[in-house]
Amino acid sequence: MVLGRNCDGCTMCCKLLRVGEKPGGSWCQHCTIGSGCQIYDSRPEECRTFHCGYLRMPQLTEDWLPAKCRMVVAIGPGDKRIVVMVDPDRRGAWKKEPYYSTIKSWARALCPKAGQVLVHDGPEVIGVLPDREISLGAHREGRKLVSVVEQTPDGLKFDIEVQEASAAA
Numbered sequence: 001m002v003l004g005r006n007c008d009g010c011t012m013c014c015k016l017l018r019v020g021e022k023p024g025g026s027w028c029q030h031c032t033i034g035s036g037c038q039i040y041d042s043r044p045e046e047c048r049t050f051h052c053g054y055l056r057m058p059q060l061t062e063d064w065l066p067a068k069c070r071m072v073v074a075i076g077p078g079d080k081r082i083v084v085m086v087d088p089d090r091r092g093a094w095k096k097e098p099y100y101s102t103i104k105s106w107a108r109a110l111c112p113k114a115g116q117v118l119v120h121d122g123p124e125v126i127g128v129l130p131d132r133e134i135s136l137g138a139h140r141e142g143r144k145l146v147s148v149v150e151q152t153p154d155g156l157k158f159d160i161e162v163q164e165a166s167a168a169a
Contacts, residue, residue, distance in 0.1 A: 002058045012066035016085040025088045080115035091122045111158040114147040127160040
């Protein structure tokens with residue numbers, strides 16, 4: 001956790017995270033927008049353990065405060081996946097500065113290690129690679145996103161393959 005940072009009235013994770021049956025992109029019924037959780041002491045485990053990238057990553061400036069940018073950064077297991085969830089009311093916001101260059105820098109750092117940078121922009125999931133972005137379609141439970149790193153005569157080539165649940169089993 002970054003010393004001196006806290007949620008301080010930001011409730012964007014209450015909207016953008018998928019928790020239980022609540023889909024991402026819709027406000028939690030227990031959230032008082034701009035204030036916090038009405039059931040804080042008994043909130044779900046996913047909420048108890050979640051700390052957004054703004055709280056965890058000292059390199060993120062105040063521009064990345066989710067209440068301001070309307071995006072929530074989530075860091076995956078082993079720090080090998082970064083997911084940017086964009087408020088459906090601000091689709092495309094991740095392509096603006098200072099966000100885009102930071103997201104691309106994450107791709108340059110993670111892709112060579114078979115890591116991933118994903119953007120959930122409305123229903124679409126976008127894989128961000130050092131040299132391009134690729135649409136991975138709509139988020140679906142059960143599918144697996146697999147990083148591909150290939151050595152070519154021109155250097156490393158990166159991709160993300162989608163494996164559907166039946167193929168991943």
